[in-house]
Amino acid sequence: xxxxxxxxxxxxxxxxxxxxxxxxxxxxxxxxxxxxxxxxxxxxxxxxxxxxxxxxxxxxxxxxxxxxxxxxxxxxxxxxxxxxxxxxxxxxxxxxxxxxxxxxxxxxxxxxxxxxxxxxxxxxxxxxxxxxxxxxxxxxxxxxxxxxxxxxxxxxxxxxxxxxxxxxxxxxxxxxxxxxxx
Numbered sequence: 679x680x681x682x683x684x685x686x687x688x689x690x691x692x693x694x695x696x697x698x699x700x701x702x703x704x705x706x707x708x709x710x711x712x713x714x715x716x717x718x719x720x721x722x723x724x725x726x727x728x729x730x731x732x733x734x735x736x737x738x739x740x741x742x743x744x745x746x747x748x749x750x751x752x753x754x755x756x757x758x759x760x761x762x763x764x765x766x767x768x769x770x771x772x773x774x775x776x777x778x779x780x781x782x783x784x785x786x787x788x789x790x791x792x793x794x795x796x797x798x799x800x801x802x803x804x805x806x807x808x809x810x811x812x813x814x815x816x817x818x819x820x821x822x823x824x825x826x827x828x829x830x831x832x833x834x835x836x837x838x839x840x841x842x843x844x845x846x847x848x849x850x851x852x853x854x855x856x857x858x859x860x
Contacts, residue, residue, distance in 0.1 A: 704752060705744040710763070711737065 715727050731737050767774045772789035782797035782805075795808040796817070804819035819827040819835075827835045828848055836851065838844045 705741070705749065707744045707748055708737065708740045711740050 715724055764777050767776055775786045777784045784795050786793045793810050797806050805817045806814050808814045821827055821837055824840050825837050827837050830836050838848045
């Protein structure tokens with residue numbers, strides 16, 4: 679009789695796993711831990727820290743916390759509580775401090791101190807940027823998976839395909855060149 683219950687439970691579990699949507703999550707805590715380990719020194723120090731964190735179950739605990747708690751929160755709320763953070767990015771023209779939060783990003787130039795804010799607006803599916811003066815401008819709006827609505831120099835908007843040819847056509851419109859069409 680116990681075998682029957684076990685068989686029924688196994689069949690129900692398999693059917694549920696095939697029919698219900700799944701979410702593996704972003705594993706933000708574990709990825710942040712691994713990123714930190716990659717930045718602390720050369721490959722020998724990184725390997726030593728990796729083994730220490732493996733022997734003392736730091737990686738295992740972070741993976742379990744991600745898998746059972748944080749990814750569940752991310753699945754039900756759409757936001758991972760660990761995903762926010764700070765990072766310094768080095769570009770061709772200097773360093774930038776990028777802070778992420780639930781709504782978007784704040785980017786501060788470490789060269790001249792200028793700040794710009796990028797926010798995602800769920801209501802109209804768009805990305806906007808704000809200057810310290812309070813001015814807000816729309817960067818683009820997602821139309822569907824393969825198209826975005828972008829501003830033109832005359833203030834109107836144009837729908838552009840997210841492909842190389844679509845971006846070349848938009849570049850030609852913005853620069854006033856028809857080189858992309860020759």
